[in-house]
C-alpha cells in the first residue's frame with residue numbers, strides 16, 4: 001500500500017498542475033494510511049477519459065451546453081462517483097447514501113455521464129440531453145433525473161442546500177457525508193459566503209466543498225472579471241479546513257477526500273486547481289468553450305484527442 | 308353598530324403552535340434569520356434548541372438550508388419578515404424550493420403596511436404577488452390568531468411549499484373558537500345577497516365592520532374570508548358572483564398580483580359582475596402608525612363601504 005503523502009508527492013511530480021508542491025504536502029500531512037493502488041488510479045483515469053468523451057458527444061449532439069466547466073471537473077467527479085461515495089445506483093433514494101450536490105449546475109452533462117456509467121440509468125439515454133421530454137435537462141432537475149440531489153442552474157445555491165442536508169444527517173444520527181461542487185466564478189455570489197460562514201458555525205464535519213478553481217468564468221479570467229484571490233485564505237478565514245490539490249490528479253483528490261474524513265468539528269474546502277476545458281487542446285483555457293457546443297468537426301477532433 | 312373585538316397576536320399564535328408541533332413530531336425543524344424574537348420562533352428555539360437553526364442575517368442561505376433539510380425528510384418552518392422572506396430570496400425560493408416542491412413552509416411575519424413606523428423598506432406590499440407567482444406554492448393569509456394556529460397545523464401535515472403571511476400588530480379576532488381551517492376553502496363570515504366582500508388577513512375585520520354599517524343602510528353583504536390565496540376557492544367566488552352580482556375585494560397589499568387580481572380572473576372567466584378593489588395602488592408607503600397608514604390608503608371599513616356603493620351603482 002502506498003502511503004498517502006507519498007502518493008500525493010509522486011502524483012504531483014508527474015502532473016502539469018500549476019500548484020506549488022509545498023501547498024500540497026502541507027495540506028496532506030495528516031493523511032491516513034489508506035491510499036488507492038496505482039492500478040485503481042489507472043482505472044479511474046480511464047473512466048475520466050470515458051466521461052470526457054461522453055461530455056463531448058452529448059453536448060455536440062445537443063448543439064448547446066457547457067463543455068469547459070464539465071471537463072475541468074472530470075477527475076473530481078470520477079473520484080467521487082467511482083471511489084468515494086457510498087451509494088446505490090439502483091436505489092437512488094437510499095437514505096444512507098452520501099450526497100453529491102452539483103452547485104455549478106451547468107456541468108450537468110458531466111454529472112449525467114457519471115450517473116449513467118454508475119448505472120443510475122442507461123448510457124444510451126445520455127444523447128437525449130436537452131431534448132424535449134428528456135430526463136436530462138440543460139441544468140439539473142431533481143424531480144426528473146435519478147441520482148440528482150438538487151435542482152440547480154442558478155449559481156450560488158448548492159452549498160446552502162448541502163448545509164441543510166448535512167444538518168439533517170446529524171439530526172437523524174446518520175453517517176452519510178455531503179459533497180458540494182462549486183465553480184470559482186460561482187464564488188462571486190454572496191450566498192456562497194453566507195453558507196461559507198454558516199457551515200463552520202454549525203460545526204459540520206460531514207460537509208465537503210470542492211471548488212473547481214479553473215480560473216475562468218464566462219466573461220474571461222476570474223482575475224479580470226472579479227478577483228477571487230486569495231481563495232484558500234478566504235475559506236480558511238471563514239473557519240474551514242482547506243486543502244489545495246491538482247484537480248486533475250486523482251491521487252491527490254482521493255487523498256484530500258480521505259483527509260477530510262478525519263477532520264472533526266468543521267467542514268473541509270478542497271480548492272482543486274484545474275484547467276477549464278481540460279483534455280481537449282482547443283478548449284483548454286478557452287473561455288469561448290464555457291457555454292458553446294463543439295461543431296461536428298470539432299467534436300470529432302476532440303474525440304480523437306480523447307481516444 | 309360596529310362591535311369591539313378582542314385583539315390577539317398572529318405571531319404569538321405561530322410560535323405557540325410550533326411548540327405544540329415540536330412535541331408531536333420530531334421531524335419539525337425551524338429556521339430563522341436573526342428575527343426569532345420578532346417572528347416568535349424563539350418559543351420553539353427555547354424548547355427544541357437542537358431542532359432550531361438561526362442562520363443569521365442571511366435569508367438566501369436560510370432558504371437553501373431549508374431546502375436541504377426538506378429534501379432529507381424534515382418538515383421545515385423558516386421565518387423572517389415578509390419583505391425579506393420573499394423579495395430578498397426570491398430566486399432561492401424559485402430554484403431550491405418551488406420547482407422541486409420541497410416541504411418548506413415560509414412563515415413571514417410583518418406583512419403589509421401595519422408594520423408602521425419602520426417605513427417602506429419594511430412594508431411588505433408585493434410579497435403575496437411574488438409568492439402566488441411561484442408554481443406549486445400554497446399561499447395563505449390568516450385572518451387572525453385563531454386561524455393562524457389552524458393554518459400552521461394544516462401546513463405541517465400538507466406536503467409541499469407554503470407561504471404564510473402574518474402581521475406585526477395584534478389583530479382583531481374574527482374566527483370563533485373551534486374554527487376549522489381548510490386549505491383552499493373560503494370561510495363564510497356573514498350572509499348577504501346584495502354584494503360580496505372578499506377579504507383576507509386583518510381586512511376581514513374591516514369587511515365585517517363595513518357589512519355591519521351597510522346593513523344599517525339596508526344593504527346586505529356577504530363576507531368571505533379568503534385566507535387561502537392559492538389554491539383559490541373558485542367555487543365560492545363563482546357562487547358569490549352569481550348569487551350577489553357584485554364583488555369587492557379587500558387586502559393589505561398592492562392591487563397587482565394578490566387577492567383582487569386572483570378573484571377578478573375567476574370572475575371574468577365564469578360570471579362577469581361589477582368589481583372594485585380595496586388595495587394599495589402602485590405606490591410605496593411611508594412611516595406612520597399602523598391605523599394611520601391603513602386610513603391613508605383607504606384600507607378601512609369606510610373604504611370598503613365606498614367600494615360597495617360603487618359596485619352597486621354599476622350592478623345591472
Ligand SMILES: Cc1ncc(C[n+]2csc(CCOP(=O)(O)OP(=O)(O)O)c2C)c(N)n1
Nearest residue numbers: 069153154155183184185186212216217218
Ligand atoms: C445566478 C446566476 N447568474 C448567472 C448565471 C450564468 N452563468 C452560468 S455559468 C457562469 C459562470 C460560472 O463560472 P464558474 O463558476 O467559474 O464556472 P466554471 O468555470 O466551472 O464553468 C455564469 C455567470 C447563472 N447560471 N446563475
Ligand SMILES: [Mg+2]
Nearest residue numbers: 184185216217
Ligand atoms: Mg471557473
